Amino acid sequence: MVKNKHPDPIGSDLPELDHQERATYQWQIWVPDFGEVGQQRLKNASVLVTRCGGLGSVVAYELAAAGVGKLVLAHAGRIKYSDLNRQLLMTHAGLGKSRVESARRRLLEFNPRLQIEAIAENVTERNAEALVSKVDVVIDCAPLFEERLLLNREVVAQQKPMVDCAMYELEAHLTTILPGVSPCLNCLYPEPPKPWRREFPVFGAVSGMVGCLGAMEAIKIIAQFGETLAGKLFTCNLRDMTFRTLSIQRNPHCSLCASSHP
């Protein structure tokens, strides 16, 4: 079972797997502590991925591969050349067309059983509450800290788990927020960093790596096995292959989550 205690986001009324699903997911059903019940839990789960860029494309692809039942994808805009070094759900043929529709099409080619709600919007003050309310788990892949802090506010208010993925150049950060258990983003940084630039150096292999790790965090949360990064910040620098896991503290005076902790 998962070591970081948190209310089960999925519940116990689980759907049966059909013959095709058992065949498709056989190799992961063999994973100890996961099994057929873990697969049923994935089938019953819904996950919000925002946005579907370098990080979110890979997160969504891995969750589609793993057999998550429903993905809600939130991503505005149209495909540009500068997306194509890392956004693996976008294609040259789709240049100028909707990013989220490209993501939907590519994911359904891979897993036609997947339910997808594709929303051509980024997270804003207007839609954040509704987006989070649609799902069991949130995966934050947004480039703007304003979006990240809005998602954080909503997952704390709605008591839902969130996996926070980030990358820069050859470095990556990853943590899992379990409201009431772990620090939230507001504990760590209550306002967006001032010098941050929307566009920054990165390789697709870096965003892809952290996207895979983020998807695995979500799978563990949903299937309730293993140990998540709640209360920990994973950092790595692929320039020299330094990997660390740091303990992070919640802020006992956090304006968002202090009251939700025992």
Place this chain on the structure above:
Amino acid sequence: MIIRIHYTTQLRMALGIDSEDFEAPRDSTLLELLQRLRQQHPEALEKYVLNARDELQPSVLLCVGDRHVGNDLSGPLQEGEEVTILSVISGG
């Protein structure tokens, strides 16, 4: 005493180094260490870590060893400890 400082992300790019060994008086606090670092790298440290009023920038995370220390900069450091300065990053 010698403290090893690790720099990450934007701060690492601004300084052009991943880490350095820094000489600090025995029993220096984390605040005193950062003040000395700011003297050595004034522009980058003030922009990303500690402003001129000795306030931490809101987007910096400080770790001593593998432990995040929050906003408490008053603890004394020990010889051989390692301090990591993390600037938060996002996605895209």
